[in-house]
Amino acid sequence: MFRSLLSLIFAAALFVSVPNSGYAQSACPSHGDPEVTLSGIISDPSGALLRDAQVTLTCGNLAVSATTDATGAYTVQLPAGTYSLAVVSKGFTTKQQTFQVLPNRANQQDLVLNVAQENSTVEVRAGAQGYAVSENSEATRTDTSIRxxxxAVYVIPEQVLQDQQVIRLADAVRNVSGVTIAEDAGGRQERVTLRGFVTDTTFQDGFRNASNANATFPDFANVERVDILKGPSSTVFGRLDPGGVVNLVTKQPLSEHYYSATMQGGSYQLLRPTIDASGPLTANKSLLYRFIASGQDSQSFRDFNFTRRLFLSPTLTWTPSPSTSLRLYTEFLGGSNxxxxxxxxxxxxxxNLPVSRYLADPNLVYPYRQxxxxxxxxxxxGRGWTFRSYERSSTGWDNYNARVANALSKDMQMVTLNDLRSDQYFQAHYWINEVTGTVKTGPIQHTLLAGAELDYEIYDTNTTRQASGTPAETLNIYYPNYAALPPxxxxxxxxxxxxxxxGGGYLQDQITLTPKLKVTGGLRYDLAKLKTVGYFASPSSSSRDTAWSPRVGLVYDPVQAFSxxxxxxxxxxxxxxxxxxGTPFVPEYGRLLETGFKFDTLSHRVTGTAAVYQIDLTNxxxxxxxxxxFSIQLGQQRSRGMEFNALTHLTHQWDLISGYALTNATIHKDNTYLVDSQLQSVPRHTGNLWTRYxxxxxxxSGASIGAGVSGVSNMQGQLITQAAPNTFYLVPGWGRVDAGISYEPPKEAGWRYRFALNANNLLDRRYFSGASGRFAVYPGSPRDIIASFQLIR
Structure with a gap:
C-alpha cells in the first residue's frame, strides 16, 4: 500500500511535468567578439554602498567577474549578448537576473541587494562545477571567507551530494577526513565521530538537532549542503561536544520558478520519489515558496529490516521591503523501521556471522512522528548593520519497542535479549537574536557580532520492562528461532x-588589522538549568551550571595563495x-589548540586545509x-592529530576531492578505564578520495563519471577497563570503492532531464562502519545500486 502511494505521487508529478519542446536556445558570444563596457553601483536598502561585492556575468562557458570598490562601483569588459547576472555580498541575498549587454555603447546596471536570511547561500565559483566553496557562515555566524x-571548516556542497546520490548523513561525511559515523543507535540516530569524540548533536540551519529534537535520522530531500566545523566551538554554538559541529543547511525558496520530480530506485527494493517546487507567489516576487516532499519504501541487507518514511517541508519567504525579510520553515517526518x-x-x-543476521525480535517495529x-x-x-531573530520548535513521539541482545552465554551460542517498550515524547524550542555589522577605527576594520540564545527542552519517557525474576529470553546466534520467542x-x-x-549571550569581533593580518576574538557566557523528575524508583535531580567560552584566532596571509x-x-x-x-556535577570542558594553513593556488586550481591540533576534555x-x-569528575581525555583535505581542479572538467586524517584519541586520566587506551569508535587513520569528470x-556533453575510495583503520569497539584490561575487541579497518555515472543535457529553457546510476561498495567488501559496545557492532552494506531519473525546470 505504501509503495503504491509513493508511485502515485511520482506519477502525478510526471503528469504535470510534460516537457515543452518549442524552445530554441540563443547562442552565446565568444571571447573573440568585440567588447563593450558594463558598469554599475551596488548598494544596500538604506542606500549605503557595498564594497567587495562579487559581480559575475555568465553565458554558456563564458564567465566574467568583477569586485566593487570602496564606492560600490564595478566595471567589466565583455562581448555584447544576453547574460545571467549574479551579485554576491556578505550579509545580503544573492541577486540573480538576466541582463542584456548592448553593442556599440556603454552599458550600466545598478543593483540594490536585499538583506539575507541567516541561512545564506555560500558562494560557488564560476567554472568550479559546484565543488568549490569559498565562503561559510557556520564558524562565525557571519559570511566569512573560509581562508x-x-x-578547520569544510563544506560538502549540493553538487557532491547529487553526484553521489546521498540520502543519509553517513554517505555525506565520507568526503571529509577524520569524520565517521560511530553508530546509528539502532536506526534511530546517526552519532558522528569528529576528531576523536563522538557526538549525537548535529545542527540544522544553525539550530540544535539533537535527540531532544529528533526521533530518527534527518531526511536529505531538503538538504542543500553540509557544513563541518572541527574542534570545540561553544562561543557561537553554546553547549557542545569537543569534536566539532555538523550543520545541515536546508534549501530556501527561489525567486525564479523551479520544478523537479525525481524517482530513485535500486537494491533492496528501494523506492524513493522526491518532488521539489519553488518560485514567486506574487508578481513583484516579494512572497516566495518552496515545497519539498519525499517518501521512501525499502528493504534492507539486514534480515527483516525495512525503512518506510514520508517527509514534507513547505517553506515561505516574505520580503515586504528590501530591508526586511521573514521566513517560515516547517517540516513533518513520519515513518517506521x-x-x-x-x-x-x-x-x-x-x-563470524552473516552481515544479514538479525539478533532481536523481528516482530517489534519502531514507529516515529516528528x-x-x-x-x-x-x-x-542601514550602513551594513543587520538584526536577525530566528526561532525553531520541534515536537514528536516515538515508541522504542525492542528485544535486543545485551549478554552472551558462556558457550558463546546464545544471546540474552533485553525486552522493553518506551513511549518517548519530546519538545524543543530554540530562539536566537543577533546583531551584526562593520565599523572602522582608523585603518582597522571590525566585523561585530552580538547575540543571545534561549533554549528549552522537554523529554518524557514511559518505559515498561519485564518483572524482576522473569526468565531471560534468549536467541541462538547461529540458528535463531524467532518463532520460539515467548510472548x-x-x-x-x-x-x-x-x-x-x-540561556547564553555572546560577543565576537573579527578584526582586519592589515590586509594580511586578521584576528578573531569572542566570548560567551551560558547558564544551564537541568531538572529530572523521576517517578516510582527513579530519583529526581536538578542542577544549575554556568560556563565561559572564549575563542581567539589569528590569520596571516603572507602571499595571496596561502593563509x-x-x-x-x-x-x-x-x-x-x-x-x-549530593554536589551536582559541573560541565565537561573541551579546550582546542590548533594551527595550520589554507591554500588556494594556481588560479583556484588547488584549494584546501592542513591542520594539527590538540583537544583536551576535562571533568x-x-x-x-x-x-x-557513585561517580566523580576527575576523568580526562585527549585527542591529538593532523588532517589534510583538498579540492583539485585537474582540468576545467575534472575535479578531485582528497583527504587524510591521523587521530590519536586516548584516555588521559580515569578511575574506570585504562589510561592511554584508545577511545571507542575512533579510527587512527581515515582517508577519502573522490574524482569526477x-x-x-x-x-x-553533460555526461559525467565519478569514482572514489574511502576507508578507515581498525578501532576499539569498547573502552578498555582497568579491571579487565585484556577484555576488548577491535572493529577491523576497511576500504570501499564507490562509483557513479550521470547524464544531463546542456541547460536550456523549458524542461530537461537527468539520469544517474551509482554503485556503493562496488567491490562488495565485508566491513563494519562502527560500534557502541560488544552488543552493537554495525555492519556496512554489501554492494548496492541506486538509479535515478529526474525532470527539472
Missing part, C-alpha cells in the same frame, strides 16, 4: 521527565547527576574509588 576563518543494533563481538573481533516549525526575521538597519510480559513501569532550560592560522577555542557540555555528597565522569556506586563538448 579567513582561524579553524526495526530497532537494529547489528551484530555482536566474540573475543577480539566481531562474530514536526518542526520556525520563523526567521531579518532586518537591515512479552512487560510489567514494571518507569516514568521520567526532564525539563532543561539554557596561516592559529586558534584557541573552548567548549562545554552540562552534565546531570550528583556526587556522593569526565568516572568511578568514585571512595564511594562505590564531466564532458562539456560534443555528443556526450
Amino acid at each position: 579567513d576563518i582561524p579553524q 526495526l530497532n537494529d543494533r547489528g551484530l555482536i563481538a566474540i573475543g577480539t573481533r566481531p562474530a 514536526g518542526k516549525a520556525g520563523l526567521s526575521f531579518d532586518q537591515a538597519l 512479552r510480559d512487560l510489567m514494571e513501569s518507569t516514568i521520567n521527565q526532564t525539563r532543561d532550560g539554557y 596561516f592560522y592559529a586558534t584557541y577555542n573552548k567548549s562545554f557540555q552540562p552534565e546531570s547527576g550528583t556526587q556522593a555528597n 569526565v565522569i568516572t568511578a568514585d574509588p571512595n564511594n562505590p556506586g 564531466t564532458q562539456s563538448q560534443g555528443r556526450l
